Amino acid sequence: MEAGLEPSCREVLEAVRYGKIQSATEAALSVLKAALRCVQRASSAGEARAVLRDFFSEALEARPANALLMNVIRGAILAVRDRLAEGDLEGVRDAFERYYRDTVRSIEEVNEAIARMAVNRIEDGDCVMTYSYSTIVLRALKLAKDEGREVEVYVPESRPGLEGLHTAKELGNYGIPVTLFVDSAIRYLMKEVDKVMIGAEAIAANGAVVSKVGTSLVALAASEARVNVFVLAPTMKFSPETIYGELVELLEKRPESLVSEDKLREVGLRLGEGFGVKVPMFDVTPPEYIDAIITEKGLIAPQAVTFMLREIYGWPFRFAPIRELLG
Structure with missing residues (x-):
């Protein structure tokens, strides 16, 4: 091909x-x-x-x-x-x-535009938790620093892939105080956080957010701690296909990305057919755990995504399904 x-x-x-x-x-x-x-x-x-x-x-x-x-x-x-x-x-x-x-x-x-709107939600002295790697979130945090706001950032390592490490390096190079920590400490450290800002892979018509696996745990811990969760995403990340019930496909990484091939073979031989490895790349955060989605059109509630899609594609919805275009 x-x-x-x-x-x-x-x-x-x-x-x-x-x-x-x-x-x-x-x-x-x-x-x-x-x-x-x-x-x-x-x-x-x-x-x-x-x-x-x-x-x-x-x-x-x-x-x-x-x-x-x-x-x-x-x-x-x-x-x-x-x-x-x-x-x-x-x-x-x-x-x-x-x-x-x-x-x-x-x-x-x-x-x-989204980053500049997000800065309005960052107050001097805030501790912001982010997750994985988002260019828009990074831009917003850098703008806050440029405007003279004292901001500290907490970043989980974000396995698999360790994208949090790259985020921490970039923030550190920009002079923003950053704390990198293990994913299992997300709930423990949420009590020290003022707000959460995350990016998105896709946003479904019902307002659910598809993002790096582990994002839903961050949002759940934030909801429990009554910490606001903001998703920074352009409307181009809204998925029109989900209007008609299509599901966003969530990929998994190869088992070797978690455990070496030799170790997989060794453990597999010892445990037999009942042994398996799963390494999901993305998960889905329900809309009830998200306080607002910051788009180029302003802040919207997750429940308003359907209305935004109507504004973009009209009613009845008029868009060319990607499968038909590539057929």
Whole structure:
């Protein structure tokens, strides 16, 4: 399937598939940039169509929970569909390059707007807990620091993947006091936290948030401790497919990401067929554990996501299902 892809495009797919690209936003933009290279290398409109179909299908298979990736791919296909039908390769290239530039600029502007709104919720002296790795949350915390607010950040290690370590390093490099701790201490340390700010992989129509596995435990502990939980996410992370009851697919990592292959073999031989290893990558946080979702359109309650989707896609909902576009 990937025969027509250059090595750098295959590398992007592998990085997205195995979590080497941690941020949902960075994953979506990396895929879009690689797709642009595919289009630029194509020798005909037919080849561009085939390569885009295969590459986008592989990307969605690699990270199916990423709603931003799905929506960016949907927009890319719609941007070039007419030119592809006409067999106009130069038209395809021009349309894709224009879509890429506009999308990158839009995402940057939207994320900046969200970060600035989130700063309004951070008070001087706050202790903020975050989880995993979110470019928007990092931006908000850096803006708070730039505005002279004294902020301390608590970050769980965020296994599997240890994204919390990367978050802690980035915050530390920016001069923000940060405490990295084991995931099992989330509930214990929540009593020292003033608010929680997290990113999202996807937001379902009912307001539930799909994010790195463990996020739901953070939100549950925060709810118990009466600590406000804010999700920082653009409306491009809202999943229109969930309007019609489609479920967001939650991937698992390979067992070897938790236990070495030799150890797996050793324990498996000793325990027999009853032994198994599960390493989920994402979980779902119910809307009742979330106080507000901060979007580029302002703060909304999780229960208002359906109304926001109506505003975006109209009523009845009008959007092109991704499976039909890639079919």
